[in-house]
Amino acid sequence: MMKLLRHKLFGPTVLAVLLFFAPLIISTYSVMILSEILIMGLMAISFNLLLGYTGLLSFGQGAFFGLGAYCAALMLQAGYQNLFLILLVGMLASLLASLVVGFFSVRLDEIFFAMITLGFGMLFFSIAHNWLDVTGGSDGLPVFVLPSLSLLGNEITFYEPTRMYYLVFGIVLLGLVLLWLIVHSPFGLILKAMRENKQRVSFVGGNVRLLRIVAFAISGAFTGLAGVLFCLFNSMATPEFMHWSFSAKPVIMSIIGGTGVFLGPLFGAGIFFVLEQIIIQYTENWMLFLGIVLVPIVLFFPQGVFGTLRNKIFKQGVK
Amino acid sequence: MTDVLRIENLGHSYGKFKVIEDISLSISKGEMSALIGPNGAGKTTFYNAISGHFPPTRGKVFLNGENITGFAAHRVVDKGMCRSFQITNIFAALTVLENVISPLIIQQRKHFKIYGNVFKDKQIIERAMLVLEQIGIADRADQVVANLAYGDKRLVEMAIVLARDPSVVLLDEPTAGMNPEETENMIKLIKKLANNSGTTFFITEHDMKVVFSLAEKIYVLHQGHLLAQGSPGEIRSNEHVKEAYLGRKVHA
Ligand SMILES: Nc1ncnc2c1ncn2[C@@H]1O[C@H](COP(=O)(O)OP(=O)(O)O)[C@@H](O)[C@H]1O
Numbered sequence: 001m002m003k004l005l006r007h008k009l010f011g012p013t014v015l016a017v018l019l020f021f022a023p024l025i026i027s028t029y030s031v032m033i034l035s036e037i038l039i040m041g042l043m044a045i046s047f048n049l050l051l052g053y054t055g056l057l058s059f060g061q062g063a064f065f066g067l068g069a070y071c072a073a074l075m076l077q078a079g080y081q082n083l084f085l086i087l088l089v090g091m092l093a094s095l096l097a098s099l100v101v102g103f104f105s106v107r108l109d110e111i112f113f114a115m116i117t118l119g120f121g122m123l124f125f126s127i128a129h130n131w132l133d134v135t136g137g138s139d140g141l142p143v144f145v146l147p148s149l150s151l152l153g154n155e156i157t158f159y160e161p162t163r164m165y166y167l168v169f170g171i172v173l174l175g176l177v178l179l180w181l182i183v184h185s186p187f188g189l190i191l192k193a194m195r196e197n198k199q200r201v202s203f204v205g206g207n208v209r210l211l212r213i214v215a216f217a218i219s220g221a222f223t224g225l226a227g228v229l230f231c232l233f234n235s236m237a238t239p240e241f242m243h244w245s246f247s248a249k250p251v252i253m254s255i256i257g258g259t260g261v262f263l264g265p266l267f268g269a270g271i272f273f274v275l276e277q278i279i280i281q282y283t284e285n286w287m288l289f290l291g292i293v294l295v296p297i298v299l300f301f302p303q304g305v306f307g308t309l310r311n312k313i314f315k316q317g318v319k
Numbered sequence: 320m321t322d323v324l325r326i327e328n329l330g331h332s333y334g335k336f337k338v339i340e341d342i343s344l345s346i347s348k349g350e351m352s353a354l355i356g357p358n359g360a361g362k363t364t365f366y367n368a369i370s371g372h373f374p375p376t377r378g379k380v381f382l383n384g385e386n387i388t389g390f391a392a393h394r395v396v397d398k399g400m401c402r403s404f405q406i407t408n409i410f411a412a413l414t415v416l417e418n419v420i421s422p423l424i425i426q427q428r429k430h431f432k433i434y435g436n437v438f439k440d441k442q443i444i445e446r447a448m449l450v451l452e453q454i455g456i457a458d459r460a461d462q463v464v465a466n467l468a469y470g471d472k473r474l475v476e477m478a479i480v481l482a483r484d485p486s487v488v489l490l491d492e493p494t495a496g497m498n499p500e501e502t503e504n505m506i507k508l509i510k511k512l513a514n515n516s517g518t519t520f521f522i523t524e525h526d527m528k529v530v531f532s533l534a535e536k537i538y539v540l541h542q543g544h545l546l547a548q549g550s551p552g553e554i555r556s557n558e559h560v561k562e563a564y565l566g567r568k569v570h571a
């Protein structure tokens with residue numbers, strides 16, 4: 001029994017089952033919050049491929065999230081209705097953009113890397129904000145018609161929140177499975193090795209710059225996927241997605257949840273939104289209280305809430 | 320031409336400060352060589368300049384006949400030369416096994432492979448375990464390196480360096496910071512490895528006992544210049560060396 005509990009896929013499987021049946025129990029409003037948690041969780045886990053696994057703190061992930069969202073909005077406005085085409089194009093656009101940003105950024109480390117990615121993020125934000133004809137400026141791009149899916153001869157639409165939830169759930173699950181495979185691949189081990197000691201990686205023959213560019217591009221692509229989903233969920237792409245304060249969200253979520261565990265950032269996203277829901281009932285100043293909550297978490301949960309609790313329960317050391 | 324490593328007129332300056340100058344040497348296959356000199360003589364600078372840490376200011380480096388001067392570190396390794404560092408340079412939060420697997424993944428060009436479980440890659444795991452057995456730390460394969468004793472961490476770095484089966488291995492003060500027992504074990508290990516593999520070892524040391532018990536050929540570095548080279552016997556009786564460096568220590 002203990003062996004089953006300790007199996008590394010046990011927890012994730014239970015979680016997936018719970019998430020699958022959640023809409024049967026919780027309110028429609030909560031289903032929508034849960035959709036948002038899943039989307040932001042995908043973004044945060046993609047981000048954590050860089051922070052937790054590769055040791056790179058990117059402060060510009062909003063750019064790729066927004067790019068995915070704008071791609072989806074533009075395609076839908078132009079009349080493209082194929083869901084998978086939209087997901088694919090959004091991902092590809094973010095992949096290409098992050099290749100370019102990565103090319104210029106990954107030679108830097110730590111604060112300098114954070115600053116250059118922040119700079120690129122602001123550049124993307126300015127473009128989205130100012131290029132009125134294409135992006136709709138600060139109003140953003142609304143989406144009126146959502147793509148549908150034909151399954152076994154039935155046309156499934158996603159206007160109803162619970163259906164949207166299952167679309168999000170399915171795509172996020174797929175994204176997380178792919179990211180999980182990447183993290184546990186030979187490439188994933190080399191990422192951890194770079195996090196530990198990038199000099200050692202080059203002195204055993206690894207091209208650190210190239211490896212980092214690839215990591216950055218993979219992270220960007222999945223961030224873009226999250227952005228596409230958010231555009232569908234939100235029926236809107238806005239420049240706010242590319243704002244640096246949006247780029248800070250996956251950072252905060254990862255730190256709350258824990259950067260050392262694969263699902264940590266997803267839990268961080270959950271805690272983030274639940275806290276938000278609780279706090280905004282009492283005050284509009286939710287950011288102030290987020291700050292107040294963040295400080296003890298950083299101080300007392302060095303591996304994030306989820307990471308620290310898991311280590312306490314299973315007595316697992318650093319991974 | 321059987322020289323695995325040949326250095327021609329190598330020099331390096333940090334800004335205007337000339338640290339090493341006009342170093343030429345050639346090492347033939349299997350010849351255990353050592354570069355000695357007091358702290359600050361420029362041994363580490365020399366290693367850094369030939370291993371791709373930074374390009375040398377002057378001179379050339381040939382590995383197995385190929386000019387590798389100024390190659391980036393990862394390309395030097397691909398060409399067959401791998402090194403250790405004076406300050407232990409390992410993957411602290413990874414296990415011993417993962418530390419050795421990493422170079423093997425790269426050697427087999429699987430470092431961009433984004434699927435598959437490397438721990439089920441028989442070829443890699445078998446090679447990794449073989450290296451760990453040679454080094455004598457196979458029993459600690461699953462331990463996180465950060466939790467190991469200092470001497471064992473140095474051994475992990477040896478395993479990392481040897482994993483890819485390089486033609487030349489540079490060891491920068493392999494016994495630095497070790498107690499006498501660990502030092503003796505390290506000497507034994509290097510001797511064993513040098514005899515059992517096709518790898519040519521080139522070490523730096525400031526500890527004379529270590530050098531004379533190990534090396535077949537000794538290069539003496541003094542204030543950035545090569546003062547003398549030869550067998551341990553020749554070095555012991557070399558007047559310049561005695562005067563400049565060994566004198567006090569040999570008779571002390
Ligand atoms: N990165 C550096 N920048 C400037 N000076 C350096 C640097 N590294 C070493 N030095 C100087 O170069 C000289 C040789 O140092 P080093 O190569 O480390 O000698 P050794 O390894 O023989 O002890 C020393 O005087 C040292 O202070």
Ligand SMILES: [Mg+2]
Nearest residue numbers: 362363364405
């Ligand atoms: Mg030194």
